[in-house]
Amino acid sequence: xxxxxxxxxxxxxxxxxxxxxxxxxxxxxxxxxxxxxxxxxxxxxxxxxxxxxxxxxxxxxxxxxxxxxxxxxxxxxxxxxxxxxxxxxxxxxxxxxxxxxxxxxxxxxxxxxxxxxxxxxxxxxxxxxxxxxxxxxxxxxxxxxxxxxxxxxxxxxxxxxxxxxxxxxxxxxxxxxxxxxxxxxxxxxxxxxxxxxxxxxxxx
Amino acid sequence: xxxxxxxxxxxxxxxxxxxxxxxxxxxxxxxxxxxxxxxxxxxxxxxxxxxxxxxxxxxxxxxxxxxxxxxxxxxxxxxxxxxxxxxxxxxxxxxxxxxxxxxxxxxxxxxxxxxxxxxxxxxxxxxxxxxxxxxxxxxxxxxxxxxxxxxxxxxxxxxxxxxxxxxxxxxxxxxxxxxxxxxxxxxxxxxxxxxxxxxxxxxx
Ligand SMILES: [Zn+2]
Ligand SMILES: [Zn+2]
Numbered sequence: 001x002x003x004x005x006x007x008x009x010x011x012x013x014x015x016x017x018x019x020x021x022x023x024x025x026x027x028x029x030x031x032x033x034x035x036x037x038x039x040x041x042x043x044x045x046x047x048x049x050x051x052x053x054x055x056x057x058x059x060x061x062x063x064x065x066x067x068x069x070x071x072x073x074x075x076x077x078x079x080x081x082x083x084x085x086x087x088x089x090x091x092x093x094x095x096x097x098x099x100x101x102x103x104x105x106x107x108x109x110x111x112x113x114x115x116x117x118x119x120x121x122x123x124x125x126x127x128x129x130x131x132x133x134x135x136x137x138x139x140x141x142x143x144x145x146x147x148x149x150x151x152x153x154x155x156x157x158x159x160x161x162x163x164x165x166x167x168x169x170x171x172x173x174x175x176x177x178x179x180x181x182x183x184x185x186x187x188x189x190x191x192x193x194x195x196x197x198x199x200x201x202x203x204x
Numbered sequence: 205x206x207x208x209x210x211x212x213x214x215x216x217x218x219x220x221x222x223x224x225x226x227x228x229x230x231x232x233x234x235x236x237x238x239x240x241x242x243x244x245x246x247x248x249x250x251x252x253x254x255x256x257x258x259x260x261x262x263x264x265x266x267x268x269x270x271x272x273x274x275x276x277x278x279x280x281x282x283x284x285x286x287x288x289x290x291x292x293x294x295x296x297x298x299x300x301x302x303x304x305x306x307x308x309x310x311x312x313x314x315x316x317x318x319x320x321x322x323x324x325x326x327x328x329x330x331x332x333x334x335x336x337x338x339x340x341x342x343x344x345x346x347x348x349x350x351x352x353x354x355x356x357x358x359x360x361x362x363x364x365x366x367x368x369x370x371x372x373x374x375x376x377x378x379x380x381x382x383x384x385x386x387x388x389x390x391x392x393x394x395x396x397x398x399x400x401x402x403x404x405x406x407x408x
Contacts, residue, residue: 004269006257010250016243018235024223030293031222032251033258033267034312039220040255044248046214047236051244053210054237063237065208089234108238 007033059130061106061123063088071104078102079140084127084147084162086110086155094148102144105130110154111161117154119161127162131169144172151178211237263334265310265327267292275308282306283344288331288351288366290314290359298352306348309334314358315365323365331366335373348376355382 007029015025032040056062057069064070071077071091081102085091086109094100107122119125133139145166149155159175166173179197180189189197211233219229236244260266261273268274275281275295285306289295290313298304311326323329337343349370353359363379370377383401384393393401 003274004258004267006250006254006269007267010254013243013247013250017232019228019231026293027223028221029254030291033254034291039217040251043217044251046210046217047244047248047251049210050214050233050237054208063208063211065210070207087234087238089230 056106056108060104061088061108061126062091062104076101080143082127082130082142082145084145084149086149086158090148100146102146107149107158110149110152110158112154112157122158124162124165128165131166131171135169142171144174147173147175149175260310260312264308265292265312265330266295266308280305284347286331286334286346286349288349288353290353290362294352304350306350311353311362314353314356314362316358316361326362328366328369332369335370335375339373346375348378351377351379353379 010029010032011022011025014020014028015022017025020028032043053065054063055065057064057072059068059072062069062071066073078101081100082105083094083100083102084105084107085094086107088106091104091106094104105123105127107124107127109117109122111117111119111122130139131142131145134142145162147159147162149158163173177200178193179200180186180193186194214233214236215226215229218224218232219226221229224232236247257269258267259269261268261276263272263276266273266275270277282305285304286309287298287304287306288309288311289298290311292310295308295310298308309327309331311328311331313321313326315321315323315326334343335346335349338346349366351363351366353362367377381404382397383404384390384397390398
């Protein structure tokens with residue numbers, strides 16, 4: 001108990017952040033008090049600004065501070081491929097590989113019955129609409145959909161659901177490969193990854 | 205690069221917090237965006253409120269949101285003993301032990317020549333003033349000063365400096381004991397702690 005209500009409130013709010021326990025939140029709150037100068041104002045302003053300026057791109061649901069996001073706007077990218085990801089932050093991982101030059105679609109999560117997240121909580125209908133608009137000619141034609149979802153139960157469940165929804169529309173549908181990370185020692189790869197790496201072996 | 209200036213600014217401000225690297229800051233910023241609802245506003249308000257309401261107690265320099273802090277105000281505590289600590293958060297550690305019922309004095313740091321923190325950067329003059337006010341009768345008489353500073357180089361340096369400043373004023377001056385933590389296995393105690401525990405042995 002800090003016995004100072006404003007300080008307790010700040011600790012409470014900070015401890016709602018992921019990975020920040022009550023002890024860490026208290027340490028951060030004391031740091032914020034101690035720094036004096038303009039730090040609390042600057043952080044406060046940054047929080048309000050992000051809330052005011054950043055919104056979902058109406059096409060792909062990536063975060064953006066412009067009408068449509070930079071990946072949807074870029075005329076040098078192909079309209080024919082859409083890479084589907086769970087979170088906006090996943091786009092950066094794919095971009096930094098330089099291996100994809102199409103468009104994106106952000107689901108904002110993955111199907112998780114345990115957490116009460118079903119297909120309706122995700123931007124799945126919006127993905128189907130993009131495909132349908134291509135088929136009817138009201139949007140750009142889409143030929144390929146690459147599912148770059150997490151390699152966990154939720155990702156797998158979402159892939160199964162999407163595959164069912166998207167089949168029969170003449171699309172090339174794929175998921176990114178699982179296997180041994182480049183540069184990693186085979187000794188340190190877990191059994192499931194090794195199983196997948198063997199299953200997905202590529203002919204030479 | 206997130207390519208969204210409001211988001212980059214938030215990541216930048218969050219990564220100034222202690223123990224929060226750029227990766228963690230980015231994860232927190234995305235969480236803040238994703239939570240939607242009123243979280244950014246609530247955290248922002250908590251930051252501004254702590255800045256506006258919390259200040260140093262004019263007597264002991266503990267944080268408080270009232271004119272003087274609860275420990276200085278409590279008439280059931282003894283005026284004769286002052287426990288000197290580095291940070292306001294240290295007071296809680298001492299209070300929860302229930303072993304001290306006097307007043308406090310917060311230095312707001314410890315002497316650290318490497319970090320450019322000398323005696324003038326700390327509330328040391330204010331501590332001497334409290335002692336002098338007791339001697340001259342303009343404040344409550346102080347009989348004992350307990351130094352509860354960190355058991356590191358900065359704490360030790362500060363203790364040496366304070367001992368020199370406070371000697372010859374008829375005070376009982378002590379520092380808290382170092383030794384083997386209660387409940388801990390002797391095998392796991394480091395050499396310096398064990399050295400101190402032997403030096404500070406208590407006759408039975
Ligand atoms: Zn977009
Ligand atoms: Zn006080």
